[in-house]
Amino acid sequence: MKYLAxxxxxxxxxxxxxxxxQLQLKRPKGWPAPVYDSRHNPLxxxxxxxxxxxxxxxxxxxxSTISCxxxxxxxxxxxxxxxxxxxGIYGRTGRRNSPALMNLAWSKLLMWxxxxxxxxxxxxxxxxxxxxxxxxxxxVMKRLQRSPVYKRLFYNAWGDSSITGERFLKSMAQFMxxxxxxxxxxxxxxxxxQGIAFSEQEERGLMLFRRxxxxxxxxxxxxxxxxxxxxxxxxxxxxxxxxxxxTHKAADSLHFKIPTLRNVEYSFPYMHxxxxxxxxxxxxxxxxxxxxxxxxxxxLNAPIALSPENKVDLVAFxxxxxxxxxxxxxxxSFPHFVFTP
Amino acid sequence: xxxxxxxxxxLLASCxxxxxxxxxxxxxxxxxxxxxxxxxxxxxxxxxxxxxxINVFRTYISAIRLSNKGKVxxxxxxxxxxxxxxxxSSCYFTMHxxxxxxYDTIIWNLGIDSMAxxxxxxxxxxxxxxxxxxxxxxxxxxxxxxxxxxxxxxRQHEFQFHLGGYMPPFASVQEVHMSTRPGKVINVSADxxxxxxxxxxSVQQSIMIxxxxxxALSCIAAGIxxxx
Numbered sequence: 093m094k095y096l097a098x099x100x101x102x103x104x105x106x107x108x109x110x111x112x113x114q115l116q117l118k119r120p121k122g123w124p125a126p127v128y129d130s131r132h133n134p135l136x137x138x139x140x141x142x143x144x145x146x147x148x149x150x151x152x153x154x155x156s157t158i159s160c161x162x163x164x165x166x167x168x169x170x171x172x173x174x175x176x177x178x179x180g181i182y183g184r185t186g187r188r189n190s191p192a193l194m195n196l197a198w199s200k201l202l203m204w205x206x207x208x209x210x211x212x213x214x215x216x217x218x219x220x221x222x223x224x225x226x227x228x229x230x231x232v233m234k235r236l237q238r239s240p241v242y243k244r245l246f247y248n249a250w251g252d253s254s255i256t257g258e259r260f261l262k263s264m265a266q267f268m269x270x271x272x273x274x275x276x277x278x279x280x281x282x283x284x285x286q287g288i289a290f291s292e293q294e295e296r297g298l299m300l301f302r303r304x305x306x307x308x309x310x311x312x313x314x315x316x317x318x319x320x321x322x323x324x325x326x327x328x329x330x331x332x333x334x335x336x337x338x339t340h341k342a343a344d345s346l347h348f349k350i351p352t353l354r355n356v357e358y359s360f361p362y363m364h365x366x367x368x369x370x371x372x373x374x375x376x377x378x379x380x381x382x383x384x385x386x387x388x389x390x391x392l393n394a395p396i397a398l399s400p401e402n403k404v405d406l407v408a409f410x411x412x413x414x415x416x417x418x419x420x421x422x423x424x425s426f427p428h429f430v431f432t433p
Numbered sequence: 434x435x436x437x438x439x440x441x442x443x444l445l446a447s448c449x450x451x452x453x454x455x456x457x458x459x460x461x462x463x464x465x466x467x468x469x470x471x472x473x474x475x476x477x478x479x480x481x482x483x484x485x486x487i488n489v490f491r492t493y494i495s496a497i498r499l500s501n502k503g504k505v506x507x508x509x510x511x512x513x514x515x516x517x518x519x520x521x522s523s524c525y526f527t528m529h530x531x532x533x534x535x536y537d538t539i540i541w542n543l544g545i546d547s548m549a550x551x552x553x554x555x556x557x558x559x560x561x562x563x564x565x566x567x568x569x570x571x572x573x574x575x576x577x578x579x580x581x582x583x584x585x586x587x588r589q590h591e592f593q594f595h596l597g598g599y600m601p602p603f604a605s606v607q608e609v610h611m612s613t614r615p616g617k618v619i620n621v622s623a624d625x626x627x628x629x630x631x632x633x634x635s636v637q638q639s640i641m642i643x644x645x646x647x648x649a650l651s652c653i654a655a656g657i658x659x660x661x
Binding site: 129132133207208209210211212213216217219220221229230233256257258259261262265338339340 | 550551552553554555556560561562563564566568569570571572600603644
């Protein structure tokens with residue numbers, strides 16, 4: 093009890109005197125409330141900056157060659173373009189396609205199979221994975237503790253230079269929470285911004301989208317953040333059955349996380365194993381490639397019939413989800429200035 | 434600002450002295466045993482017809498409560514303790530119990546509740562750098578038991594049991610009930626031999642994921658504790 097009182101007391105004093113003023117999680121108009129509860133991790137500019145430095149820094153990998161950015165590049169909506177399966181340390185290949193990262197504050201579970209249950213905990217997975225960064229989390233802490241740059245960044249962010257796992261993870265989460273994409277043409281049309289409207293083709297594409305795709309890739313996030321089997325036949329070299337490996341429930345076999353379709357123009361290749369490189373192939377999958385099985389989502393039971401014109405319209409709509417302001421937002425880029433004092 | 438602070442300070446300070454008068458420190462002393470011998474790393478102990486060495490024994494004790502005649506009368510706030518055979522200071526801690534509380538039973542959880550498992554990064558005993566958190570799939574490891582035995586056919590005769598999992602049906606956290614009496618120190622013994630003897634390590638050398646095996650062994654682990 094005494095300790096609690098001392099803790100509360102020091103917290104109040106700290107809160108009163110630090111200049112590290114609190115920021116709000118960004119919530120675009122009309123969007124649902126974020127899932128991430130920032131009350132347990134109040135945002136501040138210095139914590140976000142620390143997270144940003146860590147996100148770009150290969151110090152997190154065993155041989156200091158791989159950073160988060162190696163697989164999550166900003167210009168491709170924070171995914172690894174061209175590689176079907178992610179490439180990590182020592183030239184090793186992972187077992188899945190790296191997903192595009194955005195709007196993570198609305199994601200309950202992370203990873204294609206939902207193995208990670210909280211954004212805070214996400215960095216632990218790639219760091220320890222022997223094909224990705226191959227480093228134990230306590231050796232990462234030891235490295236950071238030896239670095240004058242990080243001593244300073246932790247000090248600025250947390251009020252003292254003690255470097256703990258909790259602080260490390262919360263800072264990384266804060267940076268990732270700032271990756272909000274909400275300035276695509278679609279958003280501007282929905283916000284009724286002046287002078288911006290869908291073309292007739294895009295309009296037709298939107299109607300098709302709402303009819304066939306919206307149940308899973310639901311507006312405005314373009315995902316329900318749930319898991320579903322969208323009828324992909326399993327790749328027999330990978331034998332990846334998705335969510336069932338985590339829940340052990342047969343009904344979850346071949347269920348994968350429904351990815352957002354925002355910035356889908358840039359996030360190729362597509363699907364958990366990167367099997368498709370073009371949107372046209374994805375649409376063809378939905379019209380003629382669905383594998384029926386007892387875990388197939390009911391939403392895809394009835395065949396989807398699209399004419400060649402329909403397909404072109406649908407793709408035209410998907411391209412309105414591109415958000416250049418997000419891809420080129422300099423607040424996500426490598427923070428040179430913290431490394432060169 | 435300063436004024437507000439000083440008011441809050443006096444307020445808290447007075448609460449403080451109130452609490453201070455009202456509570457007694459009750460120590461929990463854990464003693465780790467292998468049968469009748471005290472548990473030490475690197476020492477050989479009898480196991481079936483052969484011997485074992487225990488190199489790692491670490492476990493979480495959480496949500497400590499005191500109860501009287503079947504009713505919980507007190508629970509320790511923020512109650513998470515990591516017990517580690519390699520760190521004797523982790524085997525003793527004090528709780529600040531209100532002096533007038535009467536109790537006949539101490540209860541705790543062996544492992545981490547599901548709420549703490551899904552609440553993001555935490556510090557202290559729960560800091561994920563403490564070596565008790567899985568990386569490939571979120572969740573705390575409630576108990577680690579590692580060692581070697583000549584009976585163990587695995588590489589270098591090593592066995593490794595990492596028990597955890599918080600999602601039903603494989604939630605492995607266990608409740609431990611022990612009768613006790615109010616006093617300055619509650620001495621609790623944990624006999625690792627009970628746990629190890631329940632496993633045939635010539636057949637099973639490792640558990641590293643949540644599942645039926647982890648749940649079954651966790652139930653047995655809950656039975657290794659007793660108040661002396």
